[in-house]
Amino acid sequence: MTNRRQFLQFASASAASLSLAPLLRAAETTGGGSAPFKISLAQWSLHRTLRDESKGLTNLDFPRVTKEEFGIDAVEYVNQFFKDKAKDQKYLSELKTRCDDLGVKSLLIMCDGEGRLGDPDDAKRTQAVENHYRWVDAAKFLGCHSIRVNASSAGSYDEQMKLAADGLRRLSEYAKPQGLNVIVENHGGLSSNGAWLAGTIAKTEMDNCGTLPDFGNFYLSRGKEPKMYDRYKGVEELMPYAKAVSAKSHDFDENGNEVHTDYFKMMDIVLSHGYHGYVGIEYEGGKVSEYEGIRLTKALLERVAEKVAKG
Numbered sequence: 001m002t003n004r005r006q007f008l009q010f011a012s013a014s015a016a017s018l019s020l021a022p023l024l025r026a027a028e029t030t031g032g033g034s035a036p037f038k039i040s041l042a043q044w045s046l047h048r049t050l051r052d053e054s055k056g057l058t059n060l061d062f063p064r065v066t067k068e069e070f071g072i073d074a075v076e077y078v079n080q081f082f083k084d085k086a087k088d089q090k091y092l093s094e095l096k097t098r099c100d101d102l103g104v105k106s107l108l109i110m111c112d113g114e115g116r117l118g119d120p121d122d123a124k125r126t127q128a129v130e131n132h133y134r135w136v137d138a139a140k141f142l143g144c145h146s147i148r149v150n151a152s153s154a155g156s157y158d159e160q161m162k163l164a165a166d167g168l169r170r171l172s173e174y175a176k177p178q179g180l181n182v183i184v185e186n187h188g189g190l191s192s193n194g195a196w197l198a199g200t201i202a203k204t205e206m207d208n209c210g211t212l213p214d215f216g217n218f219y220l221s222r223g224k225e226p227k228m229y230d231r232y233k234g235v236e237e238l239m240p241y242a243k244a245v246s247a248k249s250h251d252f253d254e255n256g257n258e259v260h261t262d263y264f265k266m267m268d269i270v271l272s273h274g275y276h277g278y279v280g281i282e283y284e285g286g287k288v289s290e291y292e293g294i295r296l297t298k299a300l301l302e303r304v305a306e307k308v309a310k311g
Contacts, residue, residue, distance in 0.1 A: 036271055036308045039301055040074035040107055041066045042246060042282040043081060045294050050081055059085075060095055063104040070294055074105040076148075076244075076280045079135060080112060086134040092141050099142070106142040107278055108183070108212075108244060111135045111149050117171065118153025118164030125163065129170045136175045136182075146181035146243055148212050151191045151200060160190050165203035172206040181243050185212040192218045192229050194237030201241045213238040213270075214282070215261045216248030235266060239273040249297040250285040256300055267304045 043062055049055050050062075057065065059081040066072050085091040099106055114135070115128025132149060139147050151168065153160035172182045184201065186192045201209055218229040251259045270279070279301060283293035 034309075035305050037245075037267075037276050037301075037305060038074065038278045039072055039298060040076055040105075040278040040280045041070060041072045041294065042076040042110070042280040043078045044110070045281055045283040045297075046290050047078070047080075049290055060091075060098060063095070063099045063102050063106075067102045067104050069291065070298060072281075072298070073103055074107050074278055075099070076108050076110060077106070077142075077144075078110045078112070079114075083113070086138045089141075092138060096142055106139075106144050107280075108144050108146040108148055109135055109139045109142075110185075111147050114149075116152040116154075117149060117167030118151055118160055119167070120154050120159075120163060125167050126170075129167050129174075132171050132182075133174055136171075136178060136180050140178045140180055144180070146183045146210075146212075147175070148183050148185055148244070150187050151184045151197065152189060157190065157196065161196060161200045161203060164200050168200070168209050169204040169206055172204060172209040176206070176208045181208045181210055182206075183210045183212045183243050185214050185246065186217045186229075186234060186238065187214070188217065188219055188222075190220075192220050192234070194218075194229060194234030198237045198241060210241040210243040211238040212244045212246055213242050214246040214248050215263075215266055216250065216284070217246075231261060232265060232269060235269050239270060239275065242270075242273065242275055244277065245270055245275065245279045246282050247279050247297060247301060249281070249283050249293060249300075251287055252285075252296050252300075256296055256303075258297070258300060263300050263304055264307065267301075267308070271308065 049057050063075055066075050111132060114131040115124060117128050119125040119128055132147065135147050151164040153163045168182060175182050184191065184197060186197060190196045197211060201211060213235045215231060218231045218234050220227040220229050249258045253259050281294055281297045283290060283297050285293050
């Protein structure tokens with residue numbers, strides 16, 4: 001199966017050290033002057049604005065703001081902002097029309113709050129799988145390529161891998177005839193362990209089941225002394241299965257660099273795996289406004305792309 005082969009290839013290559021050479025090879029494959037990757041906007045970047053009713057911004061406005069305010073023409077939705085609209089054809093048609101009129105591409109829907117796909121209880125796991133069906137259908141209607149889900153479970157390392165792989169496989173089987181991917185973000189717990197998540201995806205043996213590596217969500221546990229998984233190692237482990245990438249950002253220095261993640265090093269890893277798709281801006285900081293944080297992240301990604309293009 002595709003995922004098993006990918007996993008074996010990854011395992012044999014993971015010991016290799018990172019270098020600039022893979023970055024340059026990736027740049028060469030993009031053709032004369034073309035960008036090495038594309039930029040999209042994750043809706044979570046505007047979650048505070050969307051939740052503040054005084055701002056007057058709704059999910060239907062998201063494509064327009066993305067295009068007019070930031071010059072970005074691809075969006076990644078979060079189901080929390082239209083949770084009751086998954087089966088509302090009138091609403092989805094309006095959203096699709098607005099995207100089409102603006103020339104904005106809908107890429108994926110990030111799905112939360114639909115149950116644990118790796119729940120140890122068989123009935124609850126099945127319910128979680130079925131709860132996601134409506135989002136697969138909505139994503140298909142909007143023209144997305146994927147839904148992003150979580151791989152939450154409970155039990156030992158191996159038990160959670162087995163349970164999560166089961167739920168993900170069943171959901172991927174539903175999504176595959178519709179041409180949709182089911183992708184998992186490192187999003188806390190064992191899912192933030194790159195080796196565990198890569199192994200779980202391989203275990204599904206579904207080529208439409210993959211990952212959405214996030215630069216910052218490598219919290220194995222939170223609290224006063226959070227336990228972190230190495231973000232660069234984690235992204236390296238997840239990239240063989242990546243069907244999207246999330247450029248998480250929080251804070252910036254005086255030169256416009258993200259202080260927690262070396263974007264040049266991180267994008268070296270991303271591009272070394274031959275990935276040239278969309279990289280989604282996901283600003284979560286609080287020191288500058290959401291709008292400014294998005295602009296700073298975009299400018300940083302553009303500087304990375306420029307350096308790669310120049311070689």
